[in-house]
Amino acid sequence: MNSTAAPSTMQIVPIQLDDRSYNIHIGGGLLTAPASFDGLPKAATALVVSNSVVAPLYLDKLLGVLRQRHATVHTVVLADGESTKTWDSLNQIFEGLLSKACDRKTVLYALGGGVVGDMTGFAAACYMRGVPFVQVPTTLLAQVDSSVGGKTAINHPLGKNMIGAFYQPLRVICDLDTLKTLPxxxxxxxxxxxxxxxxxxxxxxxxxxxxxxxxxxxxxxxxxxxxxxxxxxxxxxxxxxxxxxxxxxxxxxxxxxxxxxxxxxxxxxxxxxxxxxxxxxxxxxxxxxxxxxxxxxxxxxxxxxxxxxxxxxxxxxxxxxxxxxxxxxxxxxxxxxxxxxxxxxxxxxxxxxxxxxxxxxxxxxxxxxxxx
Amino acid sequence: MNSTAAPSTMQIVPIQLDDRSYNIHIGGGLLTAPASFDGLPKAATALVVSNSVVAPLYLDKLLGVLRQRHATVHTVVLADGESTKTWDSLNQIFEGLLSKACDRKTVLYALGGGVVGDMTGFAAACYMRGVPFVQVPTTLLAQVDSSVGGKTAINHPLGKNMIGAFYQPLRVICDLDTLKTLPxxxxxxxxxxxxxxxxxxxxxxxxxxxxxxxxxxxxxxxxxxxxxxxxxxxxxxxxxxxxxxxxxxxxxxxxxxxxxxxxxxxxxxxxxxxxxxxxxxxxxxxxxxxxxxxxxxxxxxxxxxxxxxxxxxxxxxxxxxxxxxxxxxxxxxxxxxxxxxxxxxxxxxxxxxxxxxxxxxxxxxxxxxxxx
Known part of the structure; x- marks a missing residue:
């Protein structure tokens, strides 16, 4: 089924949720392997959300693969850290989407840790009442927990993860190689x-x-x-x-x-x-x-x-x-x-x-x- | 099934959406009839969202019925009009909920027109990733269109209804008497x-x-x-x-x-x-x-x-x-x-x-x- 061979070590864990079912792909080098993305929608437009720490390490690599799939790939690079998990940062994603007139077939990619994943997922849940999104977690915490299961949210000054949605990604791509650069x-x-x-x-x-x-x-x-x-x-x-x-x-x-x-x-x-x-x-x-x-x-x-x-x-x-x-x-x-x-x-x-x-x-x- | 008799003129239109199915109740005097609310959750806490035009007319009437169902009923009264359909107004609802430590069983009631309904519905979709809500539309537009079908949203400076969710209410209660005060x-x-x-x-x-x-x-x-x-x-x-x-x-x-x-x-x-x-x-x-x-x-x-x-x-x-x-x-x-x-x-x-x-x-x- 795959157009190119997957890295030999790749393992797949399925999440069974009726019409919202999806797979978690786990292995080394997945981020740059076109096969990791096989079967995902090839919309004309995509938007990658990352942060200022992860982007310099992996954004260009991911863009290299995504540009083979989407005619236009926009990027939004947020500040790093839990303190940025706010409405203002979420709005940066919305402005990135709206200023480029991204339509509701646009695929969002979350490249980063739990904060990037939670915010991108929530943005995907809300933008035009829901657009497809893919998790590409680059931290251990995101790979083993936050990118899996569809919990998305931002923090409110009065409480953590208080504003959010249950919204499932189309796939989670865990590239174990990214853990090597983790502090x-x-x-x-x-x-x-x-x-x-x-x-x-x-x-x-x-x-x-x-x-x-x-x-x-x-x-x-x-x-x-x-x-x-x-x-x-x-x-x-x-x-x-x-x-x-x-x-x-x-x-x-x-x-x-x-x-x-x-x-x-x-x-x-x-x-x-x-x-x-x-x-x-x-x-x-x-x-x-x-x-x-x-x-x-x-x-x-x-x-x-x-x-x-x-x-x-x-x-x-x-x-x-x-x-x-x-x-x-x-x-x-x-x-x-x-x-x-x-x-x-x-x-x-x-x-x-x-x-x-x-x-x-x-x-x-x-x-x-x-x-x- | 009802604990009190419904007004004789009440009609029910069902919306079939699997486990998200619900009924639209249509008739005169429904807002003050306890039977209109039969079968809805009797959580300890409720919050009514309304606006500065509708609240003076109908808020006390609705509170009179809801206080028989919920131990505590909070209220948030927003400014009137489409120009208030913003994140800032949405945040007024979140602050109303969080400052009172409302839990995720809290029932939200939208008392007003399309703007109140859209914002309350979106707040309900997002608060703690989803709490139950009831539409009590008081304008003709809301009764025949916006309160029905689960489209919720706020406007973004770059586009109308761009940020939102599909999120169904538990019931829509259309009190035709409220149309008499409509400009x-x-x-x-x-x-x-x-x-x-x-x-x-x-x-x-x-x-x-x-x-x-x-x-x-x-x-x-x-x-x-x-x-x-x-x-x-x-x-x-x-x-x-x-x-x-x-x-x-x-x-x-x-x-x-x-x-x-x-x-x-x-x-x-x-x-x-x-x-x-x-x-x-x-x-x-x-x-x-x-x-x-x-x-x-x-x-x-x-x-x-x-x-x-x-x-x-x-x-x-x-x-x-x-x-x-x-x-x-x-x-x-x-x-x-x-x-x-x-x-x-x-x-x-x-x-x-x-x-x-x-x-x-x-x-x-x-x-x-x-x-x-």
Whole structure:
């Protein structure tokens, strides 16, 4: 079916969502391989969204392939970082589209990390009420989590990812070679989401991650290929069962309730999303223990793995006078909150997660115990 | 099934869209009848969006019913008019929701005309990636067109309705009594969309509208009830076949290609949307004639009906030096445009519409002939 041979190492993980189904392509060198794009629409016009850090590294390479598919390829290069995930940046994409009179067959490509992917996806969801888009994630976090599953959003000054849409890409193209240029801190941030998948559904994967953490930190191609593929498989499985987060999908937010509070409380961009999730998993594990679900050994083990992955395990003080109160206030605007009650993802230390509330006093104890 | 008796005159038009199906309720006094809301979610929190003109008339009445269903009902009152259909106004809704920590079960109610409905619907589509919403249209245009079918959007300085979503309400509640307070100009604007339905699918309905136009202009309850119901039936039928405007649905835009250009060219709010559509239908009919699809008698008849409905039939000059060029430029950013080619809705004068391009010279002739 393919017009050119795919790189021999390419693996495909399907996401089953009826007429919104698509594939995740995983392998080295995919970004410059025309076969990676086979079967995608060849509209007259395309627009690539990237950021100021990724564009110098990969934009020309991607344009080289896309110009074989589209008569005109426009580009929008945004500033880097979570602090740019705003309406103003989103509007840069809309202006790029409208000023070039891009029609509704125009294909959008997201070339970058989670912020670029979330914003491009949301722009694609809204532009003329929906245009096709393709994810080309270049960070580990985006490859194993944010580019997969159709969650798109921007931040609002009053809350993270509060304005967005469920909108699926036509394909996700994970070029593992792009991870080689990733700063260590970003690699660690991605590892947080990889670590996450174990405790919520597959403890054998956590065992594997623990055993191969050094190889992953060294960006070993074979280890990385497996970690990305297994993460995508787990996410695909969960998302296929619950696309719009009616229930099950919420377990993917393990560590995110505390993590989002840290990110928002510190000001977006101060902590990377994955850093918030890493520390947040330690806090959620401790809460799970206090709730009688997990044992002390699991909490210690998870804390050790998070720390070894180069991630913070000590939470920041967000308010010197009422730190726990500040955390609670920030967590109450979480999307999972139900009638003002914060919902936590709790784990049993054996690969099973549940979603539910926890007593305020117990949550405060966890915050006090985890804050440096 | 209903816990209280519905007003005896209530009629229901269903919209069939799989798991997004819903009903349009049409009748007098529905706004204050608890039965109108039977079966909708009774979440702890609701938010009503209205505008500064409609709120003094109907907000308290609606709140009286909603407070029986929701423990807390917040309100956001926007400025009036198409010029407020912007990101800034949309953000007023988001701030209303976030500042009150509204969760994702919160039900949004749109109380007002097309602008309020479009913005509330888009806010509902985006807030936490989607919350439930109910349309309570209070203008004729909103009752017969914009509140039905799930098209939501805001305007962008570079184009009308360019940023939006397909997002269906849970119900549309058309209280015909609200039309009694409608200014004559707004009533005429609504008649434009009612007139539209005849030429595209049902000439018998155009005959009926022509015969009953005086009664409609006088807001006769019986005539209005039939006009709203028949308009909703036609729209429901088209939308059920093509929810996301892959093809057929575009015929509902008869008159809108020229109309949008007039609205944008004059500055949003100078011409009402329905006024642009009214004049746009005359222009589209004339183009249909030039294309050999409709005859002169049909163009004259439609022009006469549009004029009798109190709508403009002479188009404005948008640029003294290159008027046709300006119209073309504005029409090229239309969402229906395909690779820069403007797509027009053309009619045969016998109740059938087609979508396609037209020669620039012919379009320019129509613009020159129609401009005063």
């Amino acid at each position: 260590a801190r970003e690699l660690s941030a991605g590892l947080a989401e990889i670590i996450k998948y174990g405790p919520i559904v597959d403890m054998a994967f956590l065992d594997w991650v623990e055993a191969n953490l050094d190889a992953l930190m060294a960006c070993d191609p074979e280890a990385m290929a497996f970690a990305v593929k297994r993460s995508c498989e787990i996410k695909a499985d969960v998302v296929s069962q619950d696309e719009r987060e009616g229930g099950l999908r919420a377990i993917l937010n393990f560590g995110h309730t505390f993590g989002h509070a840290i990110e928002a409380g510190m000001g977006y961009g101060a902590w990377l999303h994955g850093e918030g999730v890493g520390c947040g998993m330690v806090m959620a594990a401790m809460l799970s223990q206090k709730m009688g679900l997990a044992d002390q050994a699991f909490v210690e083990r998870l804390t050790r793995i998070v720390k070894r992955a180069g991630l913070p395990t000590v939470a920041p003080v967000l308010d010197a006078r009422d730190n726990a109160g500040r955390y609670m206030d920030l967590m109450r605007v979480d999307k999972k909150a139900d009638a003002g009650q914060i919902q936590f993802i709790l784990v049993d230390g054996k690969g099973k997660a549940t979603v539910g509330p926890a007593p305020d006093a117990m949550v405060a104890e966890v915050i006090n115990a985890c804050c440096g | 004559a100009r707004e009533l005429s604007a609504g008649l434009a969309e009612i007139i539209k339905y005849g030429p595209i699918v049902d000439m018998a309905f155009l005959d009926w509208v022509e015969a009953n136009l005086d009664a409609l202009m006088a807001c006769d309850p019986e005539a209005m009830a039939f006009a709203v119901k028949r308009s909703c039936e036609i729209k429901a039928d088209v939308v059920s076949q093509d929810e996301r405007e892959g093809g057929l649905r575009a015929i509902l835009n008869f008159g809108h290609t020229f109309g949008h250009a007039i609205e944008a060219g004059m500055g949003y709010g100078a011409w009402l949307h329905g006024e642009g559509v009214g004049c746009g239908m005359v222009m589209a009919a004339m183009l249909s004639q030039k294309m050999g699809l409709a005859d002169q008698a049909f163009v004259e008849r439609l022009t006469r009906i549009v004029k009798r409905a109190g709508l403009p039939t002479v188009a404005p000059v948008l640029d003294a030096r290159d008027n046709a060029g300006r119209y073309m430029d504005l029409m090229r950013v239309d969402k229906k445009a395909d690779a820069g080619q403007i797509q027009f809705i053309l009619v045969d004068g016998k109740g059938k519409a087609t979508v396609g391009p037209a020669p620039d010279a012919m379009v320019a002739e129509v613009i020159n002939a129609c401009c005063g």
